[in-house]
Amino acid sequence: MYGQFAVPRAGWADPGRAAAWWRLLVSRILTFCWVEVAKIRHDRTELYTRAIQPALWLVIFGETFSALHAIPSGGRPYLDFMAPGVIAQSALFVAIFYGIQIIWERDAGILTKLLATPTPAAALIAGKAFGASVRSLLQASVVVVLSALLGVHMPLNPLNYAVAIVVIVLGAAFFSTLSLTIAGIVLNRDRLMGIGQAITMPLFFASNALYPISVMPWWLQTLSTINPLRYEIDALRGLLIGTPSNLPEDFAVLVVACVLGITTSSRLLRRLTQ
Amino acid sequence: MPVTEESEPLAVEAIDISKRFKDVVAVDRVSFEVRPGEVFGLLGPNGAGKTTTIRVLVTLLPPDSGQARIFGLDAVSQTMAVRRLIGYVPQQLSADGSLTGWENVMLFARLYDLPRRNRKAAVAESLELMGIADARDRLVSTYSGGMVRRLELAQALINRPRLLVLDEPTIGLDPIARTEVWERVLSLRQEAGTSILLTTHYMEEADQLCDRLALMHHGRIQASGTPAELKASIGAEATLEDVFRHYAGEHLVDEGGSFKDVRAVRRTARRLG
Ligand SMILES: Nc1ncnc2c1ncn2[C@@H]1O[C@H](COP(=O)(O)OP(=O)(O)OP(=O)(O)O)[C@@H](O)[C@H]1O
Ligand SMILES: [Mg+2]
Numbered sequence: 001m002y003g004q005f006a007v008p009r010a011g012w013a014d015p016g017r018a019a020a021w022w023r024l025l026v027s028r029i030l031t032f033c034w035v036e037v038a039k040i041r042h043d044r045t046e047l048y049t050r051a052i053q054p055a056l057w058l059v060i061f062g063e064t065f066s067a068l069h070a071i072p073s074g075g076r077p078y079l080d081f082m083a084p085g086v087i088a089q090s091a092l093f094v095a096i097f098y099g100i101q102i103i104w105e106r107d108a109g110i111l112t113k114l115l116a117t118p119t120p121a122a123a124l125i126a127g128k129a130f131g132a133s134v135r136s137l138l139q140a141s142v143v144v145v146l147s148a149l150l151g152v153h154m155p156l157n158p159l160n161y162a163v164a165i166v167v168i169v170l171g172a173a174f175f176s177t178l179s180l181t182i183a184g185i186v187l188n189r190d191r192l193m194g195i196g197q198a199i200t201m202p203l204f205f206a207s208n209a210l211y212p213i214s215v216m217p218w219w220l221q222t223l224s225t226i227n228p229l230r231y232e233i234d235a236l237r238g239l240l241i242g243t244p245s246n247l248p249e250d251f252a253v254l255v256v257a258c259v260l261g262i263t264t265s266s267r268l269l270r271r272l273t274q
Numbered sequence: 275m276p277v278t279e280e281s282e283p284l285a286v287e288a289i290d291i292s293k294r295f296k297d298v299v300a301v302d303r304v305s306f307e308v309r310p311g312e313v314f315g316l317l318g319p320n321g322a323g324k325t326t327t328i329r330v331l332v333t334l335l336p337p338d339s340g341q342a343r344i345f346g347l348d349a350v351s352q353t354m355a356v357r358r359l360i361g362y363v364p365q366q367l368s369a370d371g372s373l374t375g376w377e378n379v380m381l382f383a384r385l386y387d388l389p390r391r392n393r394k395a396a397v398a399e400s401l402e403l404m405g406i407a408d409a410r411d412r413l414v415s416t417y418s419g420g421m422v423r424r425l426e427l428a429q430a431l432i433n434r435p436r437l438l439v440l441d442e443p444t445i446g447l448d449p450i451a452r453t454e455v456w457e458r459v460l461s462l463r464q465e466a467g468t469s470i471l472l473t474t475h476y477m478e479e480a481d482q483l484c485d486r487l488a489l490m491h492h493g494r495i496q497a498s499g500t501p502a503e504l505k506a507s508i509g510a511e512a513t514l515e516d517v518f519r520h521y522a523g524e525h526l527v528d529e530g531g532s533f534k535d536v537r538a539v540r541r542t543a544r545r546l547g
Contacts, residue, residue, distance in 0.1 A: 109364050109365075110370055
């Protein structure tokens with residue numbers, strides 16, 4: 001009645017078939033990006049509701065401060081200056097709460113099953129982190145469109161846009177590993193929400209999202225040098241608006257942050273299932 | 275069924291496995307073996323240590339001492355290779371409700387590195403085999419408990435495992451859904467020669483389905499053998515339930531379950547609808 005296995009599978013269960021680690025890593029990253037796309041296709045509400053806050057920042061804060069001319073924006077309209085900041089912020093908000101998903105998956109027993117597949121912890125975390133960045137990227141695109149509609153001048157340079165995508169992906173991957181790390185420590189959804197809420201605004205204000213670093217008090221300037229968001233925004237501003245930025249430094253910081261984030265949170269992953 | 279070294283290695287070889295959580299000894303020097311092609315049942319009341327034993331065998335939990343081998347491979351040092359040989363269905367109902375049935379199985383096809391050209395056909399076949407092909411495009415949050423269990427079996431079968439590990443596969447299912455799950459599991463054994471290690475506390479199920487059984491209580495294996503052997507050791511008219519009582523004491527069959535497990539099952543049931 002149920003038939004036999006018709007599809008040939010010789011060699012599938014062959015333990016000798018050990019792929020190179022980097023191929024496994026790339027394969028798992030693609031897989032979890034695919035999952036994330038499927039989930040977004042099934043439920044788009046989050047994409048819309050999360051667009052409201054950046055829209056408010058741009059429309060209310062942006063328009064008001066443009067009129068005030070209170071913040072030095074390097075000779076550009078203030079709205080142009082702040083748009084990359086709000087784009088990065090919207091991606092940050094998605095990523096920083098991504099750990100909630102892994103806690104939900106742990107409570108639902110899904111994580112146990114994922115860990116019983118031939119997927120090393122670091123590959124699972126990297127997969128989840130870049131899966132989160134798919135979501136962040138989509139959110140950021142919404143804000144890019146919104147900014148364009150509000151008249152922000154962003155020269156349409158395909159190469160710059162391609163590099164900006166990489167920047168957003170790296171930034172989101174880092175902040176989601178930060179979220180996964182917190183998840184691995186607190187092991188509880190409510191506490192993760194609380195900590196997420198407590199750190200997003202400090203991350204945002206200790207960055208160049210709304211004002212240039214030069215106008216900050218010295219202690220905030222110092223603090224902002226260890227804030228990856230600062231480098232993400234610096235890169236995005238250079239790429240999208242065309243202000244001077246230090247791309248090599250920005251990339252170096254973001255890549256190092258991602259590697260550190262993935263290593264740390266994969267160490268903590270076992271805690272979630274034992 | 276004599277098994278020599280040269281023929282096939284044992285599907286499972288548990289040697290003196292122990293595992294403790296702080297002051298609870300969950301598994302205490304457990305040894306047993308599952309032969310290739312056999313259905314082996316681990317029986318015991320709540321808290322006996324069945325799930326912990328299984329988590330050691332499927333590489334999720336390193337044992338404090340002892341060895342676990344799956345088809346001759348070490349579950350501690352050769353984790354990736356062991357995982358490729360196993361299909362695992364945990365105790366808790368655990369498919370992703372925010373994906374469709376097809377997507378849930380496809381996810382596992384990808385995680386087991388099925389070649390791209392075979393994936394779609396293999397996923398379709400697995401869903402067909404478990405009788406949920408009609409519901410493949412529905413979100414799993416709309417599935418019944420029995421359907422989720424069969425979906426999980428479809429996931430566990432996707433890499434055509436040589437060993438299927440089922441932790442209470444029929445817990446919380448109504449009798450019809452239970453029969454359906456068992457029919458499909460047994461047809462697998464018949465047609466693909468899959469070895470099966472399962473846990474349950476339904477005595478009749480264990481009696482009918484398992485080639486051999488081990489009774490577990492307080493982290494230890496109290497007795498093992500074929501259902502017939504176990505019953506004969508107690509008396510001519512004995513049922514498996516009597517055997518169970520004999521080895522584990524009177525009160526245990528309705529011990530009720532630890533709060534944690536009951537809560538987990540309820541939560542899953544609610545979430546999956
Ligand atoms: N992660 C854990 N941390 C602490 N104690 C644990 C953990 N997992 C299991 N235990 C304890 O170990 C013992 C054995 O638990 P286990 O889940 O293996 O039993 P079981 O036979 O599967 O029971 P059930 O029939 O309820 O599923 C229990 O006393 C349980 O409370
Ligand atoms: Mg159990």
